[in-house]
Amino acid sequence: MTTDFTLTCPIPLSDYPNVTLAHGGGGRLMHNLIDKLFAATFARQAVGAQHDGAVFTASAGRMAFTTDSYVVQPIFFPGGDIGTLAVNGTVNDLAMCGARPLYLSVGLILEEGLPMQSLWRIAQSIASAADAAGVQVITGDTKVVDKGKGDGIFINTAGVGVLTHDLNISPLAVRPDDAVILSGDIGRHGIAIMAAREGLSFESTIESDCAPLADSVLALLDAGIDVHCLRDLTRGGLASALVEIASAGGVQVAVDEAIIPVNEDVRGACEILGLDPLYVANEGRYVAFVPPHQAQAACAIMGDSACIIGHVQSGAGRVVMRSVIGADRLIDMLSGEQLPRIC
């Protein structure tokens, strides 16, 4: 279904400039909001109209199921908004299972007073991102909390996808000598959010890398690459993803810092803010672990900005990085967080 993006909010803003508690109360106002603002925008009505759930037809085989809540602040940022993020984040979690994303649910928690125009803009972003990622929003829910008990809007999306291959993509499938391929430069999402939040400006605006990754992953699988493990680089960034995989897979991962691409402006911002780009969140980047003989082919499929940043060694659950000055250092997970509420 192609979404028809009208520019005018279908809820009359003169009547309801802001979301009210009654918009979540189960009565006529809530039904009006759902019918006019959501059902008309999403593909929902195509599948499971007039139900609290949607019904779809599955083929026999493996399916993936995932969820994420999105609490990013600010809700609009260069390169996307909380709606774009809520679609791509969950699409990417499905892709990291090796699944083709099919269906999304959208659960909204709105704070009383949220401008209706913002909600409308976000609903359109959700529809547009879903179209771009090839998924259908087929079920949803809207709640409203009192002013001061939320923060504008929180979104949960859950996703269902289908696996059409026989691989077991998991840290447990990682083998010594596997190549570690990074899909592109790191740190843009986290820095875009921080810059928007703190009112920082750089020579050129740093935009979030927020994007769907399913096509890239499915291209690897379609090409017969024996993908061992996939991980998108969200909260905790590249470093945390590598530590998670090394730890869960019981292997050592060795990477070369000099090869890891970081945009010039992102690097500058990280220096000013005292952040290590290795730990900064991304929303459109992932790592793939593949057998060494397929590394070049996989890298080519993953695109021009992909690069082989290291390989797997036998050894016990740790990540070693050769730094730009040639010294090896152990990479660990941070204890807490660098950047709260980046997704």
Place this chain on the structure above:
Amino acid sequence: MTTDFTLTCPIPLSDYPNVTLAHGGGGRLMHNLIDKLFAATFARQAVGAQHDGAVFTASAGRMAFTTDSYVVQPIFFPGGDIGTLAVNGTVNDLAMCGARPLYLSVGLILEEGLPMQSLWRIAQSIASAADAAGVQVITGDTKVVDKGKGDGIFINTAGVGVLTHDLNISPLAVRPDDAVILSGDIGRHGIAIMAAREGLSFESTIESDCAPLADSVLALLDAGIDVHCLRDLTRGGLASALVEIASAGGVQVAVDEAIIPVNEDVRGACEILGLDPLYVANEGRYVAFVPPHQAQAACAIMGDSACIIGHVQSGAGRVVMRSVIGADRLIDMLSGEQLPRIC
């Protein structure tokens, strides 16, 4: 999997008496929280360990997918808590599609400062309610927002279930002469929440009716009842559910007020609070629309407290109620809400 309910919170409360922002940051603290408090409590590790998503095997056929966010206040109330509600609410939405609930996702939005002990208690409620409803929590997500930007805890659950029959359960399947069967007395959940919130006390404590409805619905289907439509009576209560179905199905629904069971204490509380029990939310009650010749059999399967409250007439999308004094009145949806944040 049977859950082992230990009484001691596995996160040392002396170290972390309250949830901190770092618990949602993607680092070691978050992983520790997920591993110790959630993965050990839920069935998650049984299916999709070490992934951002879970993988399960589906049979060919129809499946249901649904989501709800839960923002109830207070989070603990007589008869349940936000965790019980988050499981049963979504299980019931699947049941209302005629599906056998299989898998749940749990997305938590925690407010900085939430007592760790409360989170532990809620995690146990989720596990216990999932066990009771026969569903597995197989994937999840945890976010933390700054103090003052949330309200303790919000929970989203999404659910996946399977349909093992050929009926199209929908308002569009409702036919004139169908019997309308109500599964039990109404209004207990909403009144339990209001009483807890306002500090009201009655002769006996009014407990929420929060319960899973899937077994009851599946028993109807297994017995060969030609179920036309199902709806659980959450936000907006019995009245809104009937109006929704009448409106979507293009039929008139006639019900008899004298037959609708309302607990004595609930009726008293409604009078004091100026509420109409017809509009008060329930979390363990539903209506079934079935052909007239199967009404008695269906009612018997739905249990001792079920009753036939009315029937469907040809006519245009409205609900008519014969009141206790014998007069007919039109029932409409409320514009906004009676009771904010009851689920």
